[in-house]
Amino acid sequence: MDSLITAAALALASGDALGALKRVALRDDPPALALRGIAMAQLGDLARAKALLKNAARAFGPREAVARARCVVAEAEIALVSRDLTWPVKALDAARKVLEAHGDRVNAAHAGNVAIRRLVLIGRLDEAERALAALDPTPLPPALRAAHELVVSGIAVRRLRTEAARSAFDRARLAARTADIPALTREVEAAALVLATPAARLVSRGQERSLRLAEVEALLSSRTLVVDACRHVVWSAGNAVSLATRPVLFALARTLAEAWPADVARGTLIARAFRGKHADESHRARLRVEIGRLRAALAGLAEVSATKRGFALSPRAAGDIAVLAPLVEGQHGAVLAFLADGEAWSSSALAIALAASPRTVQRALDALAGEGRVQSLGRGRARRWMSPPLPGFPTILLLPGPLLTD
Incomplete structure (x- = not known):
């Protein structure tokens, strides 16, 4: 590898994309194309970066499997950043295996990290955690270690494990400072703001207030019966009943929870659950059926009792009832x-x-x-x-x- 390529690679590793381009901007050999592609990606021109990396991968010879695999990993990361989720995942896995077989542990670990980031983005957390457990981050340099810790924190945040997330953010900050890349430090700090900003609203006894993620975690682990309008789940002391596929039952549960400790008139329940303006006998009959289904679904967590004017919800264990609602509600x-x-x-x-x-x-x-x-x-x-x-x-x-x- 010549001195200009080496200097450009070192500049990229330190986050100096412009410095790297100054050294290889006029060259069209495969290593220069690959470095130009990575530099353009760091500068935000993802379309140009993707084209350069494709050209570099095609230009590398049959004996340069490692170089081609590195281009594939870089292209996969660009696809992830540009939210191209249709990019072939099998190509990334194949590239990772090539890198492992040739002893390039750093880029193999980075490929695994990119694959895990994609799983987190689409909500496949179980698969992401299994892949994370199998990934050895030891070979990663500070910049890639910071990216790895952001993946760890992302999973912890989605799981509402705020202490684990906070620890991962701290490790990401340390790695970013060690790497001495200002843009990476800003990215870590921006990601960590999720722990300090409001995440949801708590509605209980006719009052509401905003909650941060740590407060949401504490609420869902408490003895409070929580009707979670963010996930369409009913929680109590860490136990959960999902009503995500039963919108009528969830609408009834939320309406009853918002009124607690008072009851709710039948007409109000019909309007909220069935969106009927005028309650007739067929609506009342359907309401009785759906209330029976709600009783069965929440049997271990709460009771739904009939009153003179409608129905009331009460927790089986001692405690309050609350609704956890998004800060901004509406369709979509x-x-x-x-x-x-x-x-x-x-x-x-x-x-x-x-x-x-x-x-x-x-x-x-x-x-x-x-x-x-x-x-x-x-x-x-x-x-x-x-x-x-x-x-x-x-x-x-x-x-x-x-x-x-x-």
């Missing part, structure tokens, strides 16, 4: 939660992350665009959607992934 909250990260998403990537049909996601995007809450860039397959981050928006509690006991 999950779509907004993803777009609030400030990145540009394609509708297909959102569909993968949300486990929803592309048509459903597109309808949501069109509706949000009509309200002026999101905007699109480009056309056709190059069309991307984004929204400026909303202060205090509860992204973590709306993004996919199980909590606590799951």
